[in-house]
Amino acid sequence: xxxxxxxPRLAADTLxxxxxxxxxxxxxxxxxxxxxxLVPRRAGLVELSDLDLDAQMRLLREIDRAMALLRSLAPCxxxxxxALGNIVRQFHVHVVARRESxxxxxxxxxxxxxxxxxxxxARDFLLDRLRAAP
Amino acid sequence: xxxxxxxPRLAADTLxxxxxxxxxxxxxxxxxxxxxxLVPRRAGLVELSDLDLDAQMRLLREIDRAMALLRSLAPCxxxxxxALGNIVRQFHVHVVARRESxxxxxxxxxxxxxxxxxxxxARDFLLDRLRAAP
Numbered sequence: 668x669x670x671x672x673x674x675p676r677l678a679a680d681t682l683x684x685x686x687x688x689x690x691x692x693x694x695x696x697x698x699x700x701x702x703x704x705l706v707p708r709r710a711g712l713v714e715l716s717d718l719d720l721d722a723q724m725r726l727l728r729e730i731d732r733a734m735a736l737l738r739s740l741a742p743c744x745x746x747x748x749x750a751l752g753n754i755v756r757q758f759h760v761h762v763v764a765r766r767e768s769x770x771x772x773x774x775x776x777x778x779x780x781x782x783x784x785x786x787x788x789a790r791d792f793l794l795d796r797l798r799a800a801p
Numbered sequence: 802x803x804x805x806x807x808x809p810r811l812a813a814d815t816l817x818x819x820x821x822x823x824x825x826x827x828x829x830x831x832x833x834x835x836x837x838x839l840v841p842r843r844a845g846l847v848e849l850s851d852l853d854l855d856a857q858m859r860l861l862r863e864i865d866r867a868m869a870l871l872r873s874l875a876p877c878x879x880x881x882x883x884a885l886g887n888i889v890r891q892f893h894v895h896v897v898a899r900r901e902s903x904x905x906x907x908x909x910x911x912x913x914x915x916x917x918x919x920x921x922x923a924r925d926f927l928l929d930r931l932r933a934a935p
Contacts (some may be wrong), residue, residue, distance in 0.1 A: 671896065694810055699916070704845065713879075714866055714868070714879075714880055715865070715868070715880075715882060716865055716869070720880045723861055723865075724858060724861070726856055727861055729850070730849065731850055731857075732862070734850055735850070736850070743887075745847075745886055745890075746848055746849075746889050747883070747886070747887070748849060748883065748884045749884075749885070749886045749909070750881070750882045750883070750884075750885040751881045751882075751883070751909060752881070752907075753879050753881065753899060753906060753907035754907050756879075765887060772887060773887035773888050773889075774887070774911065774912040775885060775909045775912055777908065777909045778908040778909055781804070790885070
């Protein structure tokens with residue numbers, strides 16, 4: 668059995684929020700976009716199809732939960748979901764709340780320029796709210 | 802009851818492949834990337850969470866099927882899945898086979914420049930293969 672270890676690049680770009688039943692939940696450290704990343708805590712996953720059917724369904728529920736969580740934080744015009752993995756191979760799912768006024772609209776957030784890291788106070792406030800949510 | 806009507810922009814950019822149980826399956830008319838789009842045939846959907854749980858699970862199965870179909874066509878280095886909808890609001894899911902040598906690698910295909918439409922013969926050959934697949 669190989670243990671789950673978070674990819675170091677994902678770890679460097681994000682802040683830990685919580686471990687849900689299947690996924691590690693991370694906040695992308697980029698104040699331009701409210702942006703969560705779900706990483707199923709199983710070793711060796713690259714594609715969605717590497718997860719068994721039960722885990723895929725669990726992931727779907729956790730994506731729904733992440734969407735509701737982002738919606739509860741602030742108004743948004745559209746949610747974007749993506750599983751790319753062209754740079755970081757470890758399977759992960761992005762869930763991003765988009766505004767028509769945001770820095771990348773209507774383009775995708777991926778490849779949309781350099782992240783703007785959260786200020787410490789804003790970051791801690793946001794993490795508290797994310798962790799307190801049901 | 803409002804009937805499902807495919808968004809005219811999606812219709813203009815794609816070729817019809819088939820109607821699966823839930824989704825209309827479209828081939829993006831862009832020879833740079835093997836790229837399918839699934840559009841659940843229900844009126845008024847914008848977000849994944851607008852689908853009931855059963856339909857979400859069905860969609861997951863159809864995403865898996867689209868991934869397998871793309872893999873059966875040609876070798877690929879990574880599959881990309883995305884539900885954005887910033888431009889076309891009608892809920893749709895992109896499933897794209899990526900190569901490390903493709904025109905947008907490692908960036909996303911969305912917003913990666915103008916589509917290069919298929920030549921007629923290549924297009925018809927590809928559509929035949931997609932429709933013949935299980």
